[in-house]
Amino acid sequence: MVTVKLWGSLRGHAGGSEVVEVEACNFKELLDALVAKYPGLKPQIDRGVSLAVDGLVYRNSWFTEVKPDSEVVLMPYMKGG
Amino acid sequence: MNFQSKTKADFKVVGTRVARPDGVDKVTGRALYGADFSVPGMQVGLILRSPHAHAIINSIDASEALALPGVKAVVTSADWGIPDDADLRDVQDNCLARGKVLYDGHAVAAVAAKDMATAKAALKLIKVDYTPLPHVTDVDVAMKPDAPVVQEARADESVPEGSGPNVTHYCEFGHGDLEAGFAKADKIIERSFTTAATHQGYIEPHACLASYNTDGKADLWCCTQGQFMVRDLCAGIMGMEGSQLRVTASEIGGGFGGKTTVFIEPVALALSRKSGRPVKIVMSRVDVFRATGPTVSSSMDVRIGMTRDGRITAGEAKLRYQGGAFPCGTVDMGAQAAFAAYNMEAVRTQGWNALTNRPKEAAYRAPGAPMAIYAVESVVDELCQQLDLDPLDVRIKNAADAGTKSSYGPTFDQIGLLATLEAAKAHDHYDAPLGENQGRGLSCGFWFNFGGNTSVSMIINSDGTVGVTEGNPDIGGSRASISMMAAEELGIPYDKVRTVITDTNSIGHNDVTDGSRVTFAVGLATIKAARDAIRVMCERVAKIWGIDADAVIWEDGAAKPSGPNAGNFEPMTLAEIAAISSETGGPIAGHHEVNAEGAGVSFGVHLADVEVDPETGATQVLRYTVFQDAGKAVHPDYVEGQMQGGAAQGIGWALNEEYIYGEDGLLQNAGFLDYRIPVASDLPNIDTVILEIPNPGHPYGVRGVGETPIVPPLAALSNAVSRAVGVRLTELPMSPPRILKAIMAEG
Numbered sequence: 131m132v133t134v135k136l137w138g139s140l141r142g143h144a145g146g147s148e149v150v151e152v153e154a155c156n157f158k159e160l161l162d163a164l165v166a167k168y169p170g171l172k173p174q175i176d177r178g179v180s181l182a183v184d185g186l187v188y189r190n191s192w193f194t195e196v197k198p199d200s201e202v203v204l205m206p207y208m209k210g211g
Numbered sequence: 212m213n214f215q216s217k218t219k220a221d222f223k224v225v226g227t228r229v230a231r232p233d234g235v236d237k238v239t240g241r242a243l244y245g246a247d248f249s250v251p252g253m254q255v256g257l258i259l260r261s262p263h264a265h266a267i268i269n270s271i272d273a274s275e276a277l278a279l280p281g282v283k284a285v286v287t288s289a290d291w292g293i294p295d296d297a298d299l300r301d302v303q304d305n306c307l308a309r310g311k312v313l314y315d316g317h318a319v320a321a322v323a324a325k326d327m328a329t330a331k332a333a334l335k336l337i338k339v340d341y342t343p344l345p346h347v348t349d350v351d352v353a354m355k356p357d358a359p360v361v362q363e364a365r366a367d368e369s370v371p372e373g374s375g376p377n378v379t380h381y382c383e384f385g386h387g388d389l390e391a392g393f394a395k396a397d398k399i400i401e402r403s404f405t406t407a408a409t410h411q412g413y414i415e416p417h418a419c420l421a422s423y424n425t426d427g428k429a430d431l432w433c434c435t436q437g438q439f440m441v442r443d444l445c446a447g448i449m450g451m452e453g454s455q456l457r458v459t460a461s462e463i464g465g466g467f468g469g470k471t472t473v474f475i476e477p478v479a480l481a482l483s484r485k486s487g488r489p490v491k492i493v494m495s496r497v498d499v500f501r502a503t504g505p506t507v508s509s510s511m512d513v514r515i516g517m518t519r520d521g522r523i524t525a526g527e528a529k530l531r532y533q534g535g536a537f538p539c540g541t542v543d544m545g546a547q548a549a550f551a552a553y554n555m556e557a558v559r560t561q562g563w564n565a566l567t568n569r570p571k572e573a574a575y576r577a578p579g580a581p582m583a584i585y586a587v588e589s590v591v592d593e594l595c596q597q598l599d600l601d602p603l604d605v606r607i608k609n610a611a612d613a614g615t616k617s618s619y620g621p622t623f624d625q626i627g628l629l630a631t632l633e634a635a636k637a638h639d640h641y642d643a644p645l646g647e648n649q650g651r652g653l654s655c656g657f658w659f660n661f662g663g664n665t666s667v668s669m670i671i672n673s674d675g676t677v678g679v680t681e682g683n684p685d686i687g688g689s690r691a692s693i694s695m696m697a698a699e700e701l702g703i704p705y706d707k708v709r710t711v712i713t714d715t716n717s718i719g720h721n722d723v724t725d726g727s728r729v730t731f732a733v734g735l736a737t738i739k740a741a742r743d744a745i746r747v748m749c750e751r752v753a754k755i756w757g758i759d760a761d762a763v764i765w766e767d768g769a770a771k772p773s774g775p776n777a778g779n780f781e782p783m784t785l786a787e788i789a790a791i792s793s794e795t796g797g798p799i800a801g802h803h804e805v806n807a808e809g810a811g812v813s814f815g816v817h818l819a820d821v822e823v824d825p826e827t828g829a830t831q832v833l834r835y836t837v838f839q840d841a842g843k844a845v846h847p848d849y850v851e852g853q854m855q856g857g858a859a860q861g862i863g864w865a866l867n868e869e870y871i872y873g874e875d876g877l878l879q880n881a882g883f884l885d886y887r888i889p890v891a892s893d894l895p896n897i898d899t900v901i902l903e904i905p906n907p908g909h910p911y912g913v914r915g916v917g918e919t920p921i922v923p924p925l926a927a928l929s930n931a932v933s934r935a936v937g938v939r940l941t942e943l944p945m946s947p948p949r950i951l952k953a954i955m956a957e958g
Contacts, residue, residue, distance in 0.1 A: 138385060139383040208661045
């Protein structure tokens, strides 16, 4: 199981939890598992999210590995100028 | 051979100040910008824009315009379908209004004619029947329940029930027990702030030339930060397949985020398709101001608690951004960045986006971060003043560092904030004496940085020179830095490498030049492409020598036996290998395609000295120093240029720049005479201190540098002015009338 931290405004779609646990080995599996478990997260995930794994931020990298002891934080999709 | 283990402790090319490859073209006027492209039979395209802030379009009658001799076509939104994708639909509706005009300057129709005079005459003959509607341009007013509704039902699922009809997005970040944190504070300050919308201020207006052929294929030349983005958006709007639309990016006279979308390109394509002729559109400066993206404006509340010895115990920020007439998520970035510089046990940021009758926001360097960090850094500074603490010592005491749980969630790995703060403290600027009516301000700044989709191709020419082809417009010197990294990796002189930016049909997809990504991501792909070419060259040499490829290494621009056991062979240089490539297997090339990750965050610290004239409220910037962790500075001139340019733009944002709307909802200052950006005579020499803390996510330790420098100037200037006049300033820009008003209100 991977522990995922959600940002504040997503928590309402996950029963108010700051952290949730899902079964996943990579970014794609993690997103799929989150949507399956918490359908309310789907609109945001469809709009785009980033994933911080042990402090490094990834955008749309499905096969980024996540491990049970990784620090995994869901973040909005990073945009720049 | 294991290429991944190669380290670059001793650079030969990277880190030097080589001649820029675009310099001669630009100083001799040969560089081709967006408006410089011409083809036979080209028509002039002009766009009719809304004179109303908000109105229903009842009808558009172009019959008289079409009857004018020399007019080839008129297009409106009716010439396009309606995309299913909401984001694409918004881009399209911003290019040509559908049903309603949403802001002063919103495009309504466009004409293609034989020359400018005919096109202007035709625009006057297009009759648009409007029904004006109530409008709103202020974010706080727009968020009220009874505000004029800019667009119906645009809120996403994040917006809490009961929010005003213009609120489209809500976000919240943070951790810890906020009230427990405030209970530990000896001093709590809560302030409200506003910042104005500012334009990116690029010198080159948007320009494009579209040629849509009768076989359904099209070519588009344009000034953009991303030709692939232009291709994808235009193909979607025009209902074309991507492969049939080739987009070539011109040289670019600045973008700063403002050229990360399309405004005129799909219109020119539609005119070309309808007229059967090539069509060129060049925006006027007035149109650039009225109808291309400025940044968001903001209204913010910040509350921070601090102990009397300078420990921050809690902080919260409420950010209200307006991004014009279409939904945007820029507040997400501001809410994450606001407290990023601090190690905090209790922090919360909330953000709202609201629609207004203003142009659709476009990204501007570090989008969303400068205003949020301005508000936070202002309150931190005021706490330092009231607790009689050194503001730099307080930042050092509370600085985020490796292991800090960031205010937006992830735990930081190695970051350079403390190093930049300590460099600022050690610099003679920090202790230099100040005179009467003078003040010194400082601020931290932060940006996330990212990599993204990148494709690079490299050819080894038979004469021993090298060509690098990439797909990101060179907006900050990337052709130089990419050539330098290629030369470094291959072990050849810089002047043997030429890097070119190619079109959308000639290389794999590349994300937009934004987010401080290009030197990092394209550089990474270039190094990997070079390693690919080196692999091929080593294999060729191994065959010549009759040994295993693993027994050949690449050093100093030549293939060599890996050791005595590999055999006794004279090294073969790149030029020698290239010269016989035809005999050894054919052309030699390397390439690399990647969605690059590992960009690493960036921090900076700015120091500003100002003098404020108490009679006029005018501010003069006396001294300015930028400290920034740049990772490995590939070409220090360009890095310094990014730091200086960001500071200059931030100084303008702090002191003078603002979109001013009248009661009628019309923009009052659509030109550089009334919208005042800093000019050289307004600025001192901006001193720079580059800290090179290697980014572990890049083979050479490169880190993005372009976004962070615009973040600190807002607060650095505000803190300096506030200290100079003895009054806390809370509105940007700090124009002379605003400063005078603040001084007089204080008595």
